[in-house]
Structure formats: C-alpha cells, structure tokens
Amino acid sequence: MYDLDPLDPVYVAEVLSRPPFVTIDGVINVRDLGFYPSTSKPGHVTRPRFLFRSAELSGITKEGEEQLRALGVAKVFDLRSDTEIHKYNAPQPEIEGIQFHRAPVFQTEDYSPEMMAKRYQLYASGKTEAFMELYSQILDHGGRSFGIIFRHIRDNPSEGFVFHCTAGKDRTGIIAALLLKLVDVDDDTIANDYALTRVGREPARAMIMARLSKEPLFASNNEAALNMFTCRHETMKAFLTLLQEKYGGAEEYLKRYAGLSDEDIRIIRDNILVPSSSAFEY
Numbered sequence: 225m226y227d228l229d230p231l232d233p234v235y236v237a238e239v240l241s242r243p244p245f246v247t248i249d250g251v252i253n254v255r256d257l258g259f260y261p262s263t264s265k266p267g268h269v270t271r272p273r274f275l276f277r278s279a280e281l282s283g284i285t286k287e288g289e290e291q292l293r294a295l296g297v298a299k300v301f302d303l304r305s306d307t308e309i310h311k312y313n314a315p316q317p318e319i320e321g322i323q324f325h326r327a328p329v330f331q332t333e334d335y336s337p338e339m340m341a342k343r344y345q346l347y348a349s350g351k352t353e354a355f356m357e358l359y360s361q362i363l364d365h366g367g368r369s370f371g372i373i374f375r376h377i378r379d380n381p382s383e384g385f386v387f388h389c390t391a392g393k394d395r396t397g398i399i400a401a402l403l404l405k406l407v408d409v410d411d412d413t414i415a416n417d418y419a420l421t422r423v424g425r426e427p428a429r430a431m432i433m434a435r436l437s438k439e440p441l442f443a444s445n446n447e448a449a450l451n452m453f454t455c456r457h458e459t460m461k462a463f464l465t466l467l468q469e470k471y472g473g474a475e476e477y478l479k480r481y482a483g484l485s486d487e488d489i490r491i492i493r494d495n496i497l498v499p500s501s502s503a504f505e506y
Contacts, residue, residue, distance in 0.1 A: 231426050239423045246276065246295065249288035253392040253424030254278040257400060257417070259503060264408035268497040272506050274384050275377075275496070277400050279392035279425070280304065282314035289319045298383040301327045301373050303366075303395045307335040312390070312435060327369040327387075329362055329395050344439060350451030352462050359463050362398050363471060367481030370399060374478060378488050381495035391432065393421045393455050401463065405474040406489070407496050411464050418460035425453060 239245065244255040258272025273296050281300060284292070302316055305328045309315055316324045343361075346354040373387055389395040397418045404414045425432065433449060436442040442449035471477040478484045484492075498506065 230429065231423065236423055236426045239420075240427075244417070244420070245424065246291075248278070248281075248284065248291050250283040250285040251281050251288055252279045252428045253421055254386075255417070255420065255424065257403065258506070260404060260409045260413055260417075261500065262408045262497055263410050265497055267500055269500045269503050270404065270407060270409065270496055271498045272503055274506070275400075275403060276384065276386040277392060277396050278386055278388045279396075279428070280314050280388055280390050281317055281386070284317050284319070289317075289322075292319065292386070293321055296384040297322060297386055298380075299376065299385040300324045301369075301376070301385060301387040303327055303329050303369060303387065303389040303399075305330045305335060306332055308390055314390075325372065327372045329366040329369050329389070331365075334365065344442070344452070347452035348442070348445070348448035350448075350454050352456075352459055355454075355459050356462055356466050358394065359398060359466065360470070362395055363467075363477065363481065366395065366398070367477075367483070370402065370478070371482030371484065373399060374482060374484060374492055375488070377495050378491045391421070391425055391428075391453065393418075393425065393453065397421065397455070397460070398463070401460065401467070402474050402478065403496065405464065405467065406478070407493050411461060412457075414464065415457045415460035419455055419457045421455040425455075 240247070243259070244257070246254045246256050248254045255277055256272055257275040257277060258270050260270045262268045262270070276295065276297065298321075300316075300322060302324060343358065346358050376383070376385060387396060387399055400417060401414050404417070432453060433446075436449040436452065442452070467473060467477065471480070475489055478489065
C-alpha cells in the first residue's frame with residue numbers, strides 16, 4: 225500500500241512549513257482549518273486562527289506553549305480516553321492562559337480486551353470498509369463529546385481552540401469533517417485535509433511504531449501497524465457518503481446525536497464562516 229513507506233524528509237519539512245500546517249513545538253499534525261470556501265455561501269470561507277486540529281499535546285515544549293498562545297488559542301478539547309492517557313503516559317499539560325477540557329469519545333468500558341482486539345483487527349486490515357465500521361463506532365459514541373465542541377463554537381466565537389485525540393487522525397478527522405461539512409466545504413477539500421495527516425504524523429513515525437509494537441497484534445506485523453495509520457483521500461470520501469446515507473448528513477447527525485437545535489446550527493455556521501475579503505484580518 226502506498227502510504228506504508230516513510231516519506232522523503234525534505235518533502236515532509238517543506239509541506240509542514242506552509243499552511244494549513246502550523247508549527248507548535250513538541251506537537252505534531254497541527255493545522256488550521258481556516259480559509260476553506262463554502263459552496264453554499266459564496267464569498268465566505270472558514271475563519272482562520274479559530275479551528276485547529278492536532279495530535280496529543282502532552283509533549284509540548286515551553287516554546288510550543290508560546291506559539292499556541294500566539295495563535296489566540298484559549299481552549300483545548302481532548303478526545304482521548306482515560307485508558308489512552310494512562311497507557312501512553314501522556315497527560316494533558318498545564319499551560320497558563322489556556323483551558324483544557326476532557327471530551328472523551330470512548331469511555332473506559334469501551335477499552336475492554338475483547339473490544340480493543342476487535343478494533344485493532346479492523347485497523348490492521350487497512351480496508352476502507354473496516355474504517356467505515358470504526359468511524360461508525362466513533363459517530364455512535366461521540367455525540368456528547370462533539371456537542372461540547374460545537375457548543376463552544378456557538379457560545380465563544382472569538383476564542384480559538386484546538387481539538388485532538390492521540391495521533392490526530394480518526395476522531396479528530398471526523399470532527400474536522402463534521403465542522404467543514406456543516407458549512408458546506410466540498411468533499412474533495414475535506415478529504416484532502418484528512419489525507420494531510422499522512423505528512424503531519426511523519427515526524428512521530430518512530431514513536432507511533434514503538435507504541436504499537438507493545439500490542440500483540442502489531443508486535444510482529446509491521447504492515448498491520450502501519451495500516452492502522454493510513455489516511456487515504458478515498459477513506460474520507462467513503463466516510464462522507466456514510467455520514468449522509470446512514471446519519472442524514474452533518475446537520476442531522478448533530479441534531480440527533482449532539483442535541484443541537486436548528487438555531488444552534490445557524491449560529492455555529494455564522495461563527496465559523498467569514499467573508500473571504502476580510503479573512504486575512506483574523
């Protein structure tokens with residue numbers, strides 16, 4: 225499979241040095257979801273320096289903390305479970321001026337050995353159908369957590385924020401897709417954003433593989449471990465089809481699973497989109 229091999233370091237450095245990637249020392253896979261055009265509101269784009277996605281922040285340095293504050297980030301939403309945080313010894317940092325909120329998609333009981341074995345088997349296959357089963361699980365379990373983030377957008381339009389899981393790919397990718405789809409960013413753009421994790425995770429490749437090597441399923445199967453971190457354009461396109469066909473689309477999903485109202489969604493859309501002519505002022 226094309227995304228199992230390491231990427232050229234020069235190419236990685238070049239891509240990471242330009243938007244939508246953002247440099248936060250000690251954190252990988254950070255990007256700004258701003259400047260994406262809406263197809264339903266011509267002349268408007270997603271607001272820059274407002275919606276940020278990333279991998280876990282547990283390794284952030286003092287320099288990274290300053291970079292995070294300089295972006296105007298006021299809150300961080302952590303989608304990881306207690307189990308993950310303890311297992312990888314990756315606690316939330318404490319950063320002056322920034323509030324951290326736990327919003328786990330999965331609870332401790334979702335990490336039983338039997339459930340994790342099944343989940344890892346799906347990831348290990350690398351198949352689109354397997355990822356769709358996994359992503360359905362995230363949607364089915366994540367309504368409350370996603371609601372916390374969307375209500376923040378509703379109530380705090382001037383506060384930039386970061387949302388993240390462990391690697392910043394699956395749970396984080398699904399929230400990014402919901403955010404962008406809600407304001408009618410086109411599917412290819414959403415899929416391209418998802419696929420950028422292929423580059424964004426590369427600096428932590430060795431750490432990721434070291435973690436996975438401790439899992440029996442992956443210990444002697446390098447390809448299966450790497451399959452877990454595939455992030456293909458076509459996977460996100462399949463997810464967007466699933467979101468529409470099984471859940472009725474982003475708006476309907478957020479109403480049913482996150483408890484948002486029509487008025488909530490109207491305000492959230494208005495808070496995410498800005499005129500493209502003024503986007504550089506943010």
